[in-house]
Amino acid sequence: MSLALYAVLTALVAVAAYSLRGVGRRPANYPPGPPTLPIIGNLHLMPKEKPHLQFQKWAEEYGPMYSLILGTKVTVVLSSDQAVKDLLDKRSGIYSSRPDMYLGQIVSNGCRMLLMPYGDTWRMIRKIVHINLNVKAARTYVPYQELENKAMLFGFLESPDLFIDHIRRYTNSLTTQMIFGFRTTSIDDPKLKQLYSGFEKFSELMGETTAKLVDLFPILRSLPDFALPLRKYAKELHEKESELYVGHWLNVKKAIKNGTAKPCFCVDLVRAQDEENFSDELAGYVSGSLLEAGSDTTSATLIGFIQAMILFPTVSATARSELDLICGARLPTLSDLPNLPYIRSCVKESMRWMPTAILGVPHAVIRDDEYMGFKIPKGAGVLWNVWAIHNDPARHPDPRRFDPQRYYEDGQTAAEAANNADASKRDHFLFGAGRRLCQGMHIAERSLFLAIARLLWAFEFHPASDGEGGVLMPDMDDLTEGMLVQPRPFKARIVPRDEGRESVIREEWAKMGGLLDGEGQWRVLPEGLIWKEYDSAAKTA
Template structure:
């Protein structure tokens, strides 16, 4: 009898303890940064929309009254009073408060810390970058859909540091200068494509950025904007972004017990496995093509030289090598293309931007030659257009999340070990204190800012032009190459073409919805129409002549380089001197 009583008591206490623990799931600890009220088990999951979550995390919903009334003394609703300031985009109220650089969301079993000011980014992710170089677990996005191999969301550790050192040596500022011949050639083919089939301007832009990347990484060009590998890359990366950011993927991370369910009960797991096989075939196929060419002595120098050298020393698999090179291909192709696509939309919505850009180019460059990289210092308005494009349409709209390696404190609040830390790019870019009328495309807001994108990214965060390229040790190392591609892209588009709105059935110019963004972890404007015409017959001929000049360096049958231009900085991996 006594034994039965003890068993019953132990069982009852265990049940009560489990119920107590479950009752605390979703609740906010008192030492966390403030945030909206929570519900049991869910926490704040009910407040984050399944689509366009950046509008919530970017002060569009969670940060506006009345959710925060009792925490931030904003009793009068979203008005221009006190420290509660708003800017309106469509029917969405974007609110920014100087006293709220940090807030927390409790999402099931996990804590998300959202940093929404440049000061908070500086104090946490920059000054303490060693503690925030990790990424959160992504069961669906990384483990299942990427085989734990995707670089951008790879956990911090020896493997990531080894890859980071290697990439540093092939993408640093000195190496980036040597890639200009590739950028120059691909840009000229972009311009020719716009002359021939202007309605395909997004595919032409994507071929430009993709081919530039395949040359640097794998040693060969993409000569057709309908190339199956090109189409597969953008489709797979878009699908991966949507999957990784989907509600089911988030829930699997927030409630890890769901990861143990069989596949038939979790359809996204089955889909993730299929997506991984498609991507793996594409990326490893690129890698093996380059590897075999290098083995045979027929391959041109490229980043894969360095990857191959490290593979022979470190012994990682061809799958891993494929995803290292594939991750570089993603980064080099997607963001630059989306930024150029966003700039063209802005030039259509605000035609005075186009007019001012063309006036500067006509004055400095003239009508008889294309702008070159040597014109960089002489075209300050174009450089302002680059900065404003990245600010106004940030492609990595919520940044790529960091994770706290150890418990930390900021402003008296605790950031728990393992907490997801979000670099809230959208909120910072759209803060009217940093950028007046933030949804207006206004390049002149950067007038007098002569810093390069890299100089701005590593300088005082208060003056940083954009946060798209990440921060701390996770700063994108392709920033130097991206700036040169954007400069050649914007300057030559403005030199060569006029961009006009088409008219609808009633003869009125079509209206563009600048808030209609598509994508997942990265975004861009939804497809939109444009009329693209050469500014003169003479300029059209200059473009065609420049392409013909380029072809002397290419095989006439394959349009591949006969040999790499002199001075290209490949095969430079030096593990003893490279930085983490």
């Protein structure tokens, strides 16, 4: 080797070493956190399973705001209600974007609202969604909720072992009606199964170590697919997901244009597409994202609720006493909500006890900021540690106990609680924060109240038998992995409380049958729905 070449190589090594000298280290003015190693920072400490437990331990050690140095990136973790209020709510103008999530964006082709950075496209979509999901609009969907709830109750009578499937059909069918104008009538519907299977795979992918590594070290993205097999898998997920979401959209768009569609959210989406000229793929993902959000989170919360009723039987006994006093032999209705404070508290406690967005979906700050005397650098991921807040014993004594009494005096809706100026008065953090606050929370709350009130009114929940005289108790700590979690499938013995209640359910479902055609779709739609007919002639003139 010539002396000149040796000198050049030495210089290059020196430059590389100098440029990497700070990578992986925590600057002195950043929020505290666990000790780092050069280059990798805290990567070696990141858990592969149950990350919420480790993040909770770090919160106990480093306080309400700590930082994780992950290679070239930094993540700031907020673990108190006040920190979430101060940053994600009060400073939402700079804390409402998303960090780069490379593989998630491949699955979504950049069109999933959940992962979309804050900008013009996101704001346009949010405006459309707000018109259709605001509190006034939510009231018009009650007939849908009534129908699907009674269908779920009937399903519990006919095949109680399939309670998870009946819950999923309940939340999915409500959502398909609002978004696309059709009911999901069977627990065996292939598109229903595809939705839940696909979203579970997407959530798992987002929690994969490799997915995080390609975000933290972008140079890895230059690897070919054979060296980065998770990218190939993400592309395959996109093909299947796009087939479902864009397929739903194109079908309903065609029906809207020719005047055969039933009123639904996509009527407004077609109108917006005509005005804004965005792609069918984006429209498909807007409607598809609402479908997955409306189907998955509410169903996961209800599955967790049934698990809690098996593990904490005194809760169901107290709830039934209230229901029997107020409702007697009739089904509870939404008009009973003010007179059922314990049931309302069960709804809140279900969302606290089993938060599906267990570590939230990270926000990103778009410029340098300072909080509690520490710097939060531009581009940092900002994670709201839902699990730690919900399980803070100072906030919720004996937090792993399912205890609705915590909320007995709390008459706020989730939206009112999220907007309460006193952070300590917020009930739970399941619906997000700031400008990313879930717009469908009014609908979700009503669906949860109806389901929880009526399931407790109608049924008893017991652990399943192991076949040898023992019982199979579900494990509250056995959760699925990924960005969004829920209890892993468990068995339960679900039986009607008495013959009278069983008869009421059958009679109520028989009444609903008169509203449906031979395919189980609405014969005549309920009055009062918010959508106006799409005037195709005006749009094509």
